[in-house]
Amino acid sequence: MPQDNDLHNSTVNNTPIPTHRQHRSFCKDGPKRRLIMASCFVFLLLLLAAVIIGPTLAFLASGSSNRPLKVAAFNIRYFGRNKMLDTTVANHIAEILVRYDVILVQEVRDASGRSLKNLWSLLNKTDDWGLVASARIGRTRYKEQYVFYYRVNLAHLLGTYQTPDSSDVYEREPFSVEFEYFSVSPGVRKRVVLMALHARPKDAFNELGHLPTSIKSAASHFKDAGGVVAMGDFNADCRYVSATKKSKLEIFRDDSQFISLIPHSADTTSGHTDCAYDRIIVFGNDIRARDAKVYNFQRAMGLSDEATGDISDHYPVEFQLY
Numbered sequence: 001m002p003q004d005n006d007l008h009n010s011t012v013n014n015t016p017i018p019t020h021r022q023h024r025s026f027c028k029d030g031p032k033r034r035l036i037m038a039s040c041f042v043f044l045l046l047l048l049a050a051v052i053i054g055p056t057l058a059f060l061a062s063g064s065s066n067r068p069l070k071v072a073a074f075n076i077r078y079f080g081r082n083k084m085l086d087t088t089v090a091n092h093i094a095e096i097l098v099r100y101d102v103i104l105v106q107e108v109r110d111a112s113g114r115s116l117k118n119l120w121s122l123l124n125k126t127d128d129w130g131l132v133a134s135a136r137i138g139r140t141r142y143k144e145q146y147v148f149y150y151r152v153n154l155a156h157l158l159g160t161y162q163t164p165d166s167s168d169v170y171e172r173e174p175f176s177v178e179f180e181y182f183s184v185s186p187g188v189r190k191r192v193v194l195m196a197l198h199a200r201p202k203d204a205f206n207e208l209g210h211l212p213t214s215i216k217s218a219a220s221h222f223k224d225a226g227g228v229v230a231m232g233d234f235n236a237d238c239r240y241v242s243a244t245k246k247s248k249l250e251i252f253r254d255d256s257q258f259i260s261l262i263p264h265s266a267d268t269t270s271g272h273t274d275c276a277y278d279r280i281i282v283f284g285n286d287i288r289a290r291d292a293k294v295y296n297f298q299r300a301m302g303l304s305d306e307a308t309g310d311i312s313d314h315y316p317v318e319f320q321l322y
């Protein structure tokens with residue numbers, strides 16, 4: 001198993017790795033210094049085993065998967081405490097999310113992080129879920145977070161990458177995560193980079209114009225991945241990006257290195273709008289992404305317009321990795 005090394009060296013975000021300071025306070029100088037140092041070492045090893053190797057073993061123990069990995073991106077409008085305090089809305093959101101193995105949630109706006117944790121607990125009632133989140137990003141006091149929830153037995157987090165943006169192109173710079181997952185070929189594990197972008201509506205054309213460069217830099221950051229799938233609410237339609245402008249964007253051009261999985265004709269919005277805002281763009285030659293579609297949860301769950309609007313003005317866009 002050539003990839004074992006990488007697995008054990010991987011880090012998991014949001015995991016309290018003991019800092020140097022804490023380490024010193026455990027390991028004071030003194031007469032029995034050596035013994036204490038040794039126990040400290042063992043203690044740290046055990047801690048490391050618990051926080052890092054545990055999830056890795058859980059992933060490896062699950063062995064393989066005979067179905068593709070189901071991935072989605074969902075802009076849950078104003079996701080925060082109000083949504084999670086309404087149990088009907090919270091349960092509907094969880095019901096949508098558990099359709100997937102890895103899901104990107106956008107428009108997360110909760111500085112306390114409590115709503116993320118609440119949603120995580122709801123998901124954990126069904127399976128073991130992991131969470132990895134970006135920093136809170138935005139030019140003003142208005143910030144959003146990109147958050148991925150994933151089934152730890154099917155996807156193993158290897159790393160994260162926040163796109164640098166020195167010329168300030170993006171309001172919310174793309175955030176990428178690398179996962180290892182089981183391909184449908186027996187015994188084969190693959191790596192994929194999932195890149196999140198919630199474009200600023202008024203700058204969507206400009207931000208999307210820069211996306212190819214950002215996708216390529218994420219691809220070169222994660223050299224062992226089969227490719228990058230950029231996804232999210234790109235605001236790539238209707239009054240933000242006209243048909244003429246769409247035809248100029250490299251990510252949508254047939255002769256480019258990018259494959260767009262959600263057509264311009266799709267409607268990724270709930271309610272009365274009809275816009276293909278949410279997109280999935282594939283880059284790289286070892287990515288088998290198929291079955292892309294919009295998940296109209298209103299129809300699937302038989303919800304009223306009001307109940308739908310309480311959840312979001314967007315539908316998830318989804319695909320499967322084979």
Ligand SMILES: *[C@@H]1O[C@H](CO)[C@@H](O)[C@H](O)[C@H]1NC(C)=O
Pocket residue numbers: 117118120121124128129130152
């Ligand atoms: C969810 O489950 C994971 C994996 O078992 C665990 O690490 C995490 O702490 C749980 N989170 C919550 C909020 O219960």
